[in-house]
Amino acid sequence: MNSIEEKCKKKGVRLxxxxxxxxxxxxxxxxxxxxxxxxxxxxxxxKKISIATVYRTVKxxxxxxxxxxxxxxxxxxxxxxxxxxxxxxLIDINSGEIVxxxxxxxxxxxxxxxxxxxxxxxxxxxxxxxxKIKK
Amino acid sequence: MNSIEEKCKKKGVRLxxxxxxxxxxxxxxxxxxxxxxxxxxxxxxxKKISIATVYRTVKxxxxxxxxxxxxxxxxxxxxxxxxxxxxxxLIDINSGEIVxxxxxxxxxxxxxxxxxxxxxxxxxxxxxxxxKIKK
DNA sequence: ATAATTGCAAATGCTTTGCTTGTGA
DNA sequence: TCACAAGCAAAGCATTTGCAATTAT
Numbered sequence: 321m322n323s324i325e326e327k328c329k330k331k332g333v334r335l336x337x338x339x340x341x342x343x344x345x346x347x348x349x350x351x352x353x354x355x356x357x358x359x360x361x362x363x364x365x366x367k368k369i370s371i372a373t374v375y376r377t378v379k380x381x382x383x384x385x386x387x388x389x390x391x392x393x394x395x396x397x398x399x400x401x402x403x404x405x406x407x408x409x410l411i412d413i414n415s416g417e418i419v420x421x422x423x424x425x426x427x428x429x430x431x432x433x434x435x436x437x438x439x440x441x442x443x444x445x446x447x448x449x450x451x452k453i454k455k
Numbered sequence: 456m457n458s459i460e461e462k463c464k465k466k467g468v469r470l471x472x473x474x475x476x477x478x479x480x481x482x483x484x485x486x487x488x489x490x491x492x493x494x495x496x497x498x499x500x501x502k503k504i505s506i507a508t509v510y511r512t513v514k515x516x517x518x519x520x521x522x523x524x525x526x527x528x529x530x531x532x533x534x535x536x537x538x539x540x541x542x543x544x545l546i547d548i549n550s551g552e553i554v555x556x557x558x559x560x561x562x563x564x565x566x567x568x569x570x571x572x573x574x575x576x577x578x579x580x581x582x583x584x585x586x587k588i589k590k
Numbered sequence: 591a592t593a594a595t596t597g598c599a600a601a602t603g604c605t606t607t608g609c610t611t612g613t614g615a
Numbered sequence: 616t617c618a619c620a621a622g623c624a625a626a627g628c629a630t631t632t633g634c635a636a637t638t639a640t
Contacts, residue, residue, distance in 0.1 A: 391526060391528075393526075410568070410569060410572055410574060412574070413577055413578070419572050419574075421568055421572060423564060423568050425564055426561055426564050426565070426568070429558060429560055429561050429564070430561070430581075430583055433545070433556055433558050433561070433583065434545060434583050434585045435588075437545055437554050437556060437585075438587060438588050439545060439547070439554075439583070439585030439586060439587055439588060440585055440586050440587075440588050441583055441584075441585045442548055442584050442585050442586055443548075443583075443584040443585075444581070444582060444583045444584060445580065445581070445582045445584075446565075446579070446580070446581050446582075447579060447580040447581075448565055448568065448569050448574070448576055448578075448579045449576075449577050449578040449579060449580075450569045450572075450574030450575055450576045450577050450578075451574060451575050451577055452573060452574055452575075453570075453573050453574060453575050
């Protein structure tokens, strides 16, 4: 059983065949697929699963904190399994490749900025867009 | 003449009546209106201006570097006049209010992170979401 | 004069939803 | 069993676009 399925059990999310397959595909995905791409991968396992189910499941998983949704440039939502520890993303503007990174110092400063402005930081989005430096 | 109109002249963007009005409305806007809201304000000046024109103009201005587009949570693009010096945004998750801020230290760290990963930083998006601390 | 711009409505692309049938616990 | 989920197609929403009429330079 994959890790997403386990989280579903823990959270009392009913497990259907379709959800199991979507859980499995996302567990095996190391990238950040959009719904269409995810649907394609899911269909390779069971071609009867509709894209509506993928949309519903992905939203369900997100609300359960199992998946994380990203709205990178491009207009389509992209998903990844919720990581154990938070990370941000650097997107290659040429290839679309996504690099994950963590910077504790930036995180700390974000909290300080929010506090200074009179707010409690609830969430944040940091995306870097860059082009590869040729060696 | 407002500052957006001036920028249009400088960049050789043809100035129609509609564009002048949109330029004026955006020049007077201290907030970050979405297209629909902008259209409403524009219509108060000339009720014959269509929303298609607002969409086209806003995109034109963005491509000319005159306006900046933001995709905050909520699904609708929001615009502001391109500021002289870059700033980021803190969005109040309760009221929707937006606070602008600058943090040189964070900017610096972003550059360093990108460089460390082998990228040249081209653009970035930093959005903080928070709730007001009661005094 | 004439290439660009507008308004309108239709089309688009992503996402959601109503409804009927199917199914997991 | 039976509340909930899936499949399908239709609807929604923000945004874009084709086309004929209009306009800025």
